[in-house]
Amino acid sequence: MTERTRPLGRPRSEDARLAVLRAVDDMLVEEGYAAMTMKGIAERAGVGRQTVYRWWSSKAEILLEASAADAARELTVRSGADAESEVTAFLVALTTFLTRSDAGLAYRALLGEAQHDRKVAELLSGTDVLGDAARAVIGSARAHGALAAEPDTDALVAELVGPLVYRILAEGRTAERTELQRMAARFLAR
């Protein structure tokens, strides 16, 4: 009988876990990533600091857990009539995500932190929300008969997502719907 026995001692409090995730979510929007501190999170969540440190090693880790599911959901696009409308819908969703969504704010903060913190970079390398969403759209486009010429999906992901991400994250600009439509058309025209 390999019955998995419950670990000894008082079990982890689900209440505390949710309170922390919720606090991080709220604080990111209200105060921003830089102003968020482990101490502040614990106090806001009504939780001991040790409890936070026991289960997460950094605010980045909490933020990732708090926003990953939302991010994936917000980047999922309903299947459409044709490849171009689907790709356009994805680019619209991506723009909204990066410029208006709370989860997108978290993603930007984490991606930013990853540029000068090895730990965060490794943490992020475990998940690839943008890439996963992009791959889904590319797969759907292929099912519609598009993109037959290019077999390298990774390259396609970068070409689909890269220009828009660069525009928003590095140039600080955004994009109109018509621009996104043109971008989608160009992407499929290969």
Add this chain to the structure above:
Amino acid sequence: MTERTRPLGRPRSEDARLAVLRAVDDMLVEEGYAAMTMKGIAERAGVGRQTVYRWWSSKAEILLEASAADAARELTVRSGADAESEVTAFLVALTTFLTRSDAGLAYRALLGEAQHDRKVAELLSGTDVLGDAARAVIGSARAHGALAAEPDTDALVAELVGPLVYRILAEGRTAERTELQRMAARFLAR
């Protein structure tokens, strides 16, 4: 007599300024952006802390001044025989810059910080090293007769630079020369 008279008192010490810039350069490589502190910079430079605060308001500002010139130089590409070789050379330079250069490390740190720090974002919006370099290459390509179909230079910049930047910064990968060549070819094939 509108000659602007020199301000009173002891003039700013060029020695101190250079010592600070040098210290920031070295510390970024040796210790990383996060471990770099204003206090540490001052001590390393053998300079009073007030002197640092008097001339720069944050480590991001110092870092920008310390690395901007290097960045521009490293991203400048010699004119080549044809558009494709020039674009390829630029992508190679960009890859080296982002993955191996000290100035590139500074750029990544600053771009990262800009994602969760409004001040840094504004600071960076004043300069656009990647964009400027890309525009130069695009102009040269046009002089070679390429890219006639697309008049929107900003869109071209994002399409040239975005995929590679995304690949390196968000996916943490790099790119081989052959891959960069294909990327250049695809970019010009419109």
Add this chain to the structure above:
Amino acid sequence: MTERTRPLGRPRSEDARLAVLRAVDDMLVEEGYAAMTMKGIAERAGVGRQTVYRWWSSKAEILLEASAADAARELTVRSGADAESEVTAFLVALTTFLTRSDAGLAYRALLGEAQHDRKVAELLSGTDVLGDAARAVIGSARAHGALAAEPDTDALVAELVGPLVYRILAEGRTAERTELQRMAARFLAR
């Protein structure tokens, strides 16, 4: 049948009790009173923390229980030929107790804690190891015909014990045997 019935439920574990007392004894010597913590005691004794808190309310209480018997034993003096040799023997025992014995170390720690902790002061007021031992010696001296002039035993206790205790606890000095002999002689010369 007024036989007091055993309380319901699992009875107190004698093993646990002894393990805690033993742990406190050892830790006092090895790490000192200040470094001793309730958490540490429980771990050292291999006992749950709740078990410790269930039976004792502070480390002072445990320490008192762990050392009281030893202290009384160490301060008991064999009856001797005359009053002076008995008193001297007591002063020697007291010196050894305060400067070398583990139980004496516990006594000093408790007496010290009592100076700034009301609870510990009350705890200690219940027992008077030094006083009891001194009273026994004084009684014996009286039986030998000494100290007839002074009927106030409490005053005698303080005069017998006080100077030596002060010397050791407040001045941090100790006392040679010849000094103790002189002290005993002076004490009896009244």
Add this chain to the structure above:
Amino acid sequence: MTERTRPLGRPRSEDARLAVLRAVDDMLVEEGYAAMTMKGIAERAGVGRQTVYRWWSSKAEILLEASAADAARELTVRSGADAESEVTAFLVALTTFLTRSDAGLAYRALLGEAQHDRKVAELLSGTDVLGDAARAVIGSARAHGALAAEPDTDALVAELVGPLVYRILAEGRTAERTELQRMAARFLAR
């Protein structure tokens, strides 16, 4: 020219020093030694924590500095008509000091802490308020022609001070004036 030059940098703030000493004085009386924390002291004094740690290494050290002068003053006895009245006055002062004075409260806390903290013990060994005061009284008694028989001043100090200190600190009792008079008489009767 051995002109002693002032140390570099901003000089120590006398305001901060006094605020800390004052805070410790007040807190000892209001909250007690055990409840006093370095954090609390800093906050009460309106001073940064680092500033406290910069100049004192423990609350015991601050307390000593804050109370030493008061203690010495309170234990100083005006010269009287004869030795007995002087010694009695000293014992009264000592009783008041140990049972009612703020400085005495500090002395008891420090002496207590010294029993289980080596650092505090060493700290206290540098000063000997009780001993110094006792020595002064004994000197004065000798000037009055008393105590000629006993040349060992240290022993006299212990015999003068020890019984009363023991009575108050270890037995938690106090002493009436008549009792102190008898004690003084006995002390001088040798």
Add this chain to the structure above:
DNA sequence: GATTAATCGAGACGGTACGTCGCGTCTTAGT
């Protein structure tokens, strides 16, 4: 034999002080 009740070890819980570090400001003397 099953139930009940109090114990046991283990360990997570909300708190809070620890001593350190960096922040950005200030106050010196010296250039």
Add this chain to the structure above:
DNA sequence: ACTAAGACGCGACGTACCGTCTCGATTAATC
């Protein structure tokens, strides 16, 4: 007016211990 030095008030860091709480498991007495 500038410089280096360094103390200032402030507050977050990650750790340790506080005393309490919730687990499953154990151990007697009672039903």
